[in-house]
Amino acid sequence: MKRRIGLLTSGGDCPGLNAAIRGVARAAYEMFDAEIVGIADGYSGLINGEYREMKQSEFSGILTLGGTILGTSRQPYRNMRVIGEDNVDKVAAMKANYKKMKLDCLVTLGGNGTHKTANLLSEEGLNVIGLPKTIDNDIYGTDVTFGFHTAADIATEVIDRIHTTANSHGRVMVVEIMGNKAGWLTLYAGVAGGADVVLLPEIPYELENVVKAVEQRAKGGKSFSIIAVAEGAMTKAEAAMKKKERAALRAENPYKTVSHTLAEQIQKATGLETRAVVPGHIQRGGSPSSYDRVLSTRFGVHAAQLIRDECYGVSVAMAGDTVVHNPLKEVAGITKFVPVDHQLIQTGRHIGIKFGD
Ligand code: F6P
Numbered sequence: 001m002k003r004r005i006g007l008l009t010s011g012g013d014c015p016g017l018n019a020a021i022r023g024v025a026r027a028a029y030e031m032f033d034a035e036i037v038g039i040a041d042g043y044s045g046l047i048n049g050e051y052r053e054m055k056q057s058e059f060s061g062i063l064t065l066g067g068t069i070l071g072t073s074r075q076p077y078r079n080m081r082v083i084g085e086d087n088v089d090k091v092a093a094m095k096a097n098y099k100k101m102k103l104d105c106l107v108t109l110g111g112n113g114t115h116k117t118a119n120l121l122s123e124e125g126l127n128v129i130g131l132p133k134t135i136d137n138d139i140y141g142t143d144v145t146f147g148f149h150t151a152a153d154i155a156t157e158v159i160d161r162i163h164t165t166a167n168s169h170g171r172v173m174v175v176e177i178m179g180n181k182a183g184w185l186t187l188y189a190g191v192a193g194g195a196d197v198v199l200l201p202e203i204p205y206e207l208e209n210v211v212k213a214v215e216q217r218a219k220g221g222k223s224f225s226i227i228a229v230a231e232g233a234m235t236k237a238e239a240a241m242k243k244k245e246r247a248a249l250r251a252e253n254p255y256k257t258v259s260h261t262l263a264e265q266i267q268k269a270t271g272l273e274t275r276a277v278v279p280g281h282i283q284r285g286g287s288p289s290s291y292d293r294v295l296s297t298r299f300g301v302h303a304a305q306l307i308r309d310e311c312y313g314v315s316v317a318m319a320g321d322t323v324v325h326n327p328l329k330e331v332a333g334i335t336k337f338v339p340v341d342h343q344l345i346q347t348g349r350h351i352g353i354k355f356g357d
Contacts (some may be wrong), residue, residue, distance in 0.1 A: 040052075
């Protein structure tokens with residue numbers, strides 16, 4: 001049995017992409033006569049015909065490697081059917097290149113945007129399998145995405161390190177964690193790092209509640225406080241605005257992120273010395289954790305099994321401790337937010353974490 005597989009990684013990178021690529025490739029070479037074509041820089045390579053046939057040896061030695069050996073880029077789904085100034089019909093180009101590469105199927109490793117385009121290509125008749133990656137853990141239909149736990153470990157270590165310096169100086173430290181729409185990373189790192197206040201996009205906050213939490217700690221003899229804030233966290237007033245209005249407000253000063261604004265406000269309101277820390281893309285870099293190496297490998301192997309069985313138009317997922325797959329059309333592009341009554345939020349509340357609401 002012979003299968004010619006196209007592989008691409010799209011959207012923001014994360015630890016575990018190479019481990020998943022390796023999982024697909026190794027299992028495919030084991031299971032059938034596999035030929036693998038690596039497509040460069042996500043959908044951009046598929047549109048522009050930038051690809052090359054890969055050697056089996058290229059999938060060795062990449063289990064622990066951060067980033068993606070294929071390269072990646074963001075190609076917004078909303079523009080996929082829009083013909084721009086370059087006059088390129090992107091969907092037609094992707095279909096033509098798929099044909100030119102003589103692929104039996106395409107495996108796309110990515111987040112919500114990647115899945116939307118994967119579904120579009122599937123509806124256009126291509127054989128597509130999606131693998132869910134993102135540090136945000138916000139893909140509907142899977143309990144967990146690869147990259148998330150590594151990023152949570154990194155963000156936790158940031159908070160741990162901030163803890164000691166906050167304690168020495170008796171400062172309030174506001175640590176900004178990635179996650180524009182969903183607060184999974186902030187919630188996990190906040191609980192794991194022992195943050196005093198955790199602010200998530202899903203739970204709009206009032207500044208006065210954050211200030212009160214910090215002041216209460218100070219009154220109780222704690223000279224420092226740690227606030228873990230998701231980059232997409234917002235006040236109740238901001239949450240009441242239209243999305244465009246909110247975006248315009250933030251765009252007025254793009255370098256003053258939520259943590260900087262909050263640090264300034266807290267210092268002004270409490271008189272306590274306050275600093276903002278933004279670890280940013282450090283959270284996406286470096287080697288995957290053991291958890292993510294295993295998860296990526298399991299997802300990759302499952303994709304190879306699906307290819308062997310010619311089961312396409314699906315996205316691989318974790319349900320409990322079992323790897324499963326969902327129809328792309330049922331999950332593509334649906335954001336998995338943190339439910340506001342999630343047990344981990346309740347756990348946080350029980351140990352005294354304030355969520356600013
Ligand atoms: O989706 C992953 C993510 O890291 C988000 O947490 C963050 O909002 C976004 O990507 C940052 O995107 P970029 O790498 O394009 O700056």
